[in-house]
Amino acid sequence: MNTDTHASHADAHHHDDGHAHSTFSGYMLGFVLSVVLTAIPFWLVMSGMLPSKQITALVIMAFAIVQIVVHMIYFLHMSPKSENGWSMMALIFTIVMVVIALSGSLWVMNHLNSNMMPVHEMTGMK
Amino acid sequence: MTVAVNPSQTGEPVFYLADEHPHPEGYSTSLGFWIYLMSDCLIFAMLFAAFGVLGANYAAGPAPKDLFDLDLVAVNTSMLLLSSITYGFAMLTMQQNKIAQTQMWLLITGLFGAAFIGIELTEFAHMIHEGATPQRSAFLSAFFTLVGTHGLHVSCGLIWLVTLMVQVWRFGLIEANRRRLMCLSMFWHFLDVVWIGVFTFVYLLGVLR
Numbered sequence: 001m002n003t004d005t006h007a008s009h010a011d012a013h014h015h016d017d018g019h020a021h022s023t024f025s026g027y028m029l030g031f032v033l034s035v036v037l038t039a040i041p042f043w044l045v046m047s048g049m050l051p052s053k054q055i056t057a058l059v060i061m062a063f064a065i066v067q068i069v070v071h072m073i074y075f076l077h078m079s080p081k082s083e084n085g086w087s088m089m090a091l092i093f094t095i096v097m098v099v100i101a102l103s104g105s106l107w108v109m110n111h112l113n114s115n116m117m118p119v120h121e122m123t124g125m126k
Numbered sequence: 127m128t129v130a131v132n133p134s135q136t137g138e139p140v141f142y143l144a145d146e147h148p149h150p151e152g153y154s155t156s157l158g159f160w161i162y163l164m165s166d167c168l169i170f171a172m173l174f175a176a177f178g179v180l181g182a183n184y185a186a187g188p189a190p191k192d193l194f195d196l197d198l199v200a201v202n203t204s205m206l207l208l209s210s211i212t213y214g215f216a217m218l219t220m221q222q223n224k225i226a227q228t229q230m231w232l233l234i235t236g237l238f239g240a241a242f243i244g245i246e247l248t249e250f251a252h253m254i255h256e257g258a259t260p261q262r263s264a265f266l267s268a269f270f271t272l273v274g275t276h277g278l279h280v281s282c283g284l285i286w287l288v289t290l291m292v293q294v295w296r297f298g299l300i301e302a303n304r305r306r307l308m309c310l311s312m313f314w315h316f317l318d319v320v321w322i323g324v325f326t327f328v329y330l331l332g333v334l335r
């Protein structure tokens with residue numbers, strides 16, 4: 001690390017590579033975007049602006065994904081170049097694992113629920 | 127370690143150095159810590175999956191609509207978001223070698239984090255008082271496990287933060303302390319990322335259901 005705050009590329013040789021990181025404007029931009037991306041979903045749900053619940057659900061999930069990306073870029077300083085790409089590699093691997101685990105769990109358990117024999121039929125089989 | 131290759135014509139074995147060149151201390155810390163965060167991410171993914179499967183099983187008990195106060199969740203979310211930006215300021219002042227200001231921003235971050243935990247514990251106490259305990263329904267078990275695990279992480283982050291403030295106070299902004307502060311920065315921002323998932327999928331979608 002170095003003491004120069006203006007030159008974001010000065011410590012390019014270090015663990016945080018040439019990505020423009022830790023600048024005041026970067027943090028503020030991330031913060032303002034996060035506030036907006038948080039406020040809108042809360043407002044949508046609390047005011048019930050959108051006509052259907054499905055649309056509201058999809059919109060707030062989209063906002064969440066965008067805000068996660070904003071946090072990754074402006075707060076966690078992710079870039080394809082950090083750690084020679086190994087950070088991004090680990091992140092992509094994790095995302096693949098998370099998507100498989102989440103979608104798989106929801107899919108399988110949903111089918112299990114709908115294929116489960118209802119309780120009243122089960123009692124009638126005695 | 128040295129490895130012998132084909133002996134030369136004279137019969138003398140030729141050696142070469144197979145070791146990697148040495149790296150300075152802490153060279154791979156941030157990548158290693160990032161991989162730890164990714165494994166933590168998998169823990170939260172499993173808890174989200176459990177909540178996704180069980181989140182509608184109320185067992186005739188209270189539903190999210192009856193329990194959650196979105197105003198309080200919004201306040202809590204802003205506490206965590208503010209603590210994220212103040213930690214960012216701590217990192218900026220750290221790069222300028224301003225110890226006093228770094229400590230001040232770390233303290234403010236800690237206070238926002240403590241406010242978050244305080245509000246969350248108040249919410250939990252209120253729910254438990256109303257009979258919405260983790261034993262009440264599968265939904266509440268999954269809720270308390272997921273949100274409680276996140277709260278536990280934030281609490282550990284607070285302990286870590288206080289420890290680092292003592293470290294910086296005693297030894298100053300030495301290289302090791304800078305590295306530690308950077309790791310906590312990643313940890314703290316990562317917890318804010320997880321909270322985005324919590325307030326969206328648990329609170330907002332729960333109230334919507």
